[in-house]
Amino acid sequence: MHQVRLSREDDVDGWREAARGLAAAGVPGEKVLWQVGEASDDLFGGAATPLPSGGTLRVPKAFLGLANRALLHAEPQRWAMLYALLLRVSRQPGLLGDRADPALRRIMALEAQVRRDLHKMHAFLRFRELRDAEGPRFVAFYEPEHHIVRATAGFFTGRFTNMRWSILTPKGSLHWDGAVLTEGPAASRKDAPAGDPVEAIWGQYYKAIFNPARLMTRAMLSEMPKKYWKNMPETALIPEMIAGARGRELKMIERSLSAGVASPETPARTSDPPSPDTVAARRSGS
Amino acid sequence: MSRLDLAGKLGILADAAKYDASCASSGAQRRDSKGGKGIGSTTGSGICHAYAPDGRCISLLKILLTNSCIFDCHYCINRKSSNVRRARFTAKEVVDLTLDFYRRNYIEGLFLSSGIIQSPDYTMEQIVEVARSLREDHHFRGYIHLKTIPDADPALVTAAGVHADRVSINVELPTRDGLTRLAPEKSEARIEGAMDGMKLAILDGKDARQRYRHAPKFAPSGQSTQMIVGADAATDRDIVGRAHGLYDRFSLKRVYYSAFSPIPDASAVLPLKRPPLMREHRLYQGDWLMRFYGFQPSEVQAAANDNGMLPLEIDPKLAWALKFRDLFPVDVNRAPRETLLRIPGLGPRAVKNLLAARRHRTLTLEDVGRLTTSVTKLRPFIVTVDWRPVALADRADLSAYVKPKPQQLELF
Numbered sequence: 001m002h003q004v005r006l007s008r009e010d011d012v013d014g015w016r017e018a019a020r021g022l023a024a025a026g027v028p029g030e031k032v033l034w035q036v037g038e039a040s041d042d043l044f045g046g047a048a049t050p051l052p053s054g055g056t057l058r059v060p061k062a063f064l065g066l067a068n069r070a071l072l073h074a075e076p077q078r079w080a081m082l083y084a085l086l087l088r089v090s091r092q093p094g095l096l097g098d099r100a101d102p103a104l105r106r107i108m109a110l111e112a113q114v115r116r117d118l119h120k121m122h123a124f125l126r127f128r129e130l131r132d133a134e135g136p137r138f139v140a141f142y143e144p145e146h147h148i149v150r151a152t153a154g155f156f157t158g159r160f161t162n163m164r165w166s167i168l169t170p171k172g173s174l175h176w177d178g179a180v181l182t183e184g185p186a187a188s189r190k191d192a193p194a195g196d197p198v199e200a201i202w203g204q205y206y207k208a209i210f211n212p213a214r215l216m217t218r219a220m221l222s223e224m225p226k227k228y229w230k231n232m233p234e235t236a237l238i239p240e241m242i243a244g245a246r247g248r249e250l251k252m253i254e255r256s257l258s259a260g261v262a263s264p265e266t267p268a269r270t271s272d273p274p275s276p277d278t279v280a281a282r283r284s285g286s
Numbered sequence: 287m288s289r290l291d292l293a294g295k296l297g298i299l300a301d302a303a304k305y306d307a308s309c310a311s312s313g314a315q316r317r318d319s320k321g322g323k324g325i326g327s328t329t330g331s332g333i334c335h336a337y338a339p340d341g342r343c344i345s346l347l348k349i350l351l352t353n354s355c356i357f358d359c360h361y362c363i364n365r366k367s368s369n370v371r372r373a374r375f376t377a378k379e380v381v382d383l384t385l386d387f388y389r390r391n392y393i394e395g396l397f398l399s400s401g402i403i404q405s406p407d408y409t410m411e412q413i414v415e416v417a418r419s420l421r422e423d424h425h426f427r428g429y430i431h432l433k434t435i436p437d438a439d440p441a442l443v444t445a446a447g448v449h450a451d452r453v454s455i456n457v458e459l460p461t462r463d464g465l466t467r468l469a470p471e472k473s474e475a476r477i478e479g480a481m482d483g484m485k486l487a488i489l490d491g492k493d494a495r496q497r498y499r500h501a502p503k504f505a506p507s508g509q510s511t512q513m514i515v516g517a518d519a520a521t522d523r524d525i526v527g528r529a530h531g532l533y534d535r536f537s538l539k540r541v542y543y544s545a546f547s548p549i550p551d552a553s554a555v556l557p558l559k560r561p562p563l564m565r566e567h568r569l570y571q572g573d574w575l576m577r578f579y580g581f582q583p584s585e586v587q588a589a590a591n592d593n594g595m596l597p598l599e600i601d602p603k604l605a606w607a608l609k610f611r612d613l614f615p616v617d618v619n620r621a622p623r624e625t626l627l628r629i630p631g632l633g634p635r636a637v638k639n640l641l642a643a644r645r646h647r648t649l650t651l652e653d654v655g656r657l658t659t660s661v662t663k664l665r666p667f668i669v670t671v672d673w674r675p676v677a678l679a680d681r682a683d684l685s686a687y688v689k690p691k692p693q694q695l696e697l698f
Binding site for chain 2: 094095097098099100101102105119122123124125126127128129138140155157158159160161162163196198199200201202204205206207208209210211212213214215216217218219220223224232234235238241242245
């Protein structure tokens with residue numbers, strides 16, 4: 001049995017190094033035990049065989065991209081799953097085109113979930129401003145599902161290059177001083193500021209941009225599930241916005257009707273198709 | 287009238303902007319702030335930073351500079367004769383608000399439009415000043431979309447294109463008759479003239495960039511437009527035709543549809559009721575068929591019912607397939623890409639997967655099920671190595687078979 005110790009949950013390079021040697025030596029997947037950190041010893045006892053190293057292996061470029069992302073998933077079996085796929089791909093380079101292959105599909109599903117997690121972190125993370133001796137500093141607390149914190153660093157340093165900021169998460173932290181990125185330990189919500197005066201203005205915008213005549217909460221929830229809400233200040237307003245929506249639209253129509261202005265020209269209503277199919281319309285967003 | 291604070295103005299001027307459909311920040315060229323003095327980046331595909339309970343994405347700070355207007359367009363909440371409360375931002379207020387929101391990661395950038403005050407030129411100058419200040423004073427590299435005013439001096443419109451990623455001019459209504467009746471001060475000729483001018487300026491910009499690497503970029507994300515659906519007598523068939531004409535003549539990136547919403551203090555010449563939201567959705571689906579599925583406009587129009595409207599209960603692709611049943615079933619192991627794209631329920635990504643997978647295996651129904659989201663919807667239209675529909679495509683009640691079943695609404 002070979003035992004591979006990876007230095008941390010997103011140690012993609014460590015996996016790649018070990019997997020290259022093992023695969024070149026032809027070690028089958030069931031003979032490798034993947035572990036993260038200084039976890040307990042091999043359950044099955046017995047001394048671990050030293051890892052083979054060196055050797056060359058050729059795989060399609062697309063495999064590297066797939067592995068780099070899928071390995072950030074929280075799934076504990078990911079290291080072994082990707083190693084098994086690596087063995088198959090090294091023998092059959094065209095395999096990645098066969099999206100009907102069940103093992104490949106499972107890994108692609110992991111990758112898709114990691115991509116979504118990355119995208120949502122880029123989207124839903126919210127900074128709050130602090131002031132210290134050196135001026136403004138922006139701090140965010142966010143809870144990613146997978147091991148993606150380091151992978152988002154490029155996005156945030158590229159966008160907020162000339163700001164000082166910290167991103168705190170339960171999976172580790174990032175700090176940027178305008179030039180150098182440093183990493184820090186896991187953090188909790190109470191390490192981040194509790195508010196920011198601009199949030200009230202942002203909430204005002206969020207309420208105003210909402211069109212109460214087109215309530216589609218299912219569409220909203222499919223893109224912004226409730227698990228994200230606790231770190232997004234504007235979501236506190238959602239219940240009252242929904243409650244007020246129908247009332248606001250009805251009031252508008254009533255007011256127009258009671259105004260009772262005779263139409264100076266033919267009403268354009270002739271173009272309207274028969275009554276709105278509300279059931280279908282509600283479904284449209286989901 | 288009491289003085290409005292910033293939040294009060296924002297309430298009014300964002301409320302007034304929400305009838306604009308477009309909020310996309312996509313199509314931008316990738317750039318970031320490394321090596322720059324300011325903030326901002328664009329990723330190419332755009333990011334939705336929040337969703338409102340109307341299901342729409344919030345990507346940009348979408349506001350009007352002012353909702354005062356010298357025009358009197360009936361469908362517009364800000365028309366001269368409407369008694370909505372008026373407000374006005376200074377250019378600096380918009381700049382500061384954009385930066386405050388951007389720094390906190392609320393938005394991708396700014397979408398600025400305005401009612402027309404004093405004159406089209408004056409208004410356009412103010413809009414351009416906001417964009418100029420963001421780009422030049424603050425080195426802002428986020429996304430900027432400016433709505434330009436057809437009657438403004440072409441030099442100002444050009445200045446807008448220099449700072450903005452995307453510029454747009456609204457055609458407002460799908461028919462000339464609708465425009466004359468509902469927007470008496472606007473003219474189709476002037477709107478189209480401005481769109482044509484913009485198209486040429488964008489082409490010139492691209493041309494200059496090819497010759498001189500450092501020539502300024504001009505509206506790198508192109509131009510788009512918007513029309514209001516359900517306020518005049520245009521049928522879906524008319525609208526599809528009109529949209530196609532616009533794409534063709536002005537090289538537009540997008541035509542947006544905005545379902546007419548009942549607005550407070552509406553003019554009496556308008557319908558009181560909104561058109562079904564589904565109508566707008568079906569028009570967008572028709573738009574996608576032309577842009578990504580290789581459908582001709584005439585084919586999308588053929589999917590419409592006798593009254594010229596796309597069916598609301600099924601999507602236009604299914605409606606088209608039900609009208610041309612003799613083209614089905616399609617053998618997914620043999621058919622070329624164009625034909626696969628015609629199968630209801632198969633999108634471009636699924637087609638790509640099918641084409642890749644069939645190089646490795648002969649596809650069974652189960653394989654197809656793994657490569658697509660719903661095989662049930664596909665079954666009547668496809669042949670696989672182990673499946674052939676039993677004259678299903680000939681069944682008179684096929685439409686009932688593939689139509690989604692009505693669902694009970696959920697409480698939230």
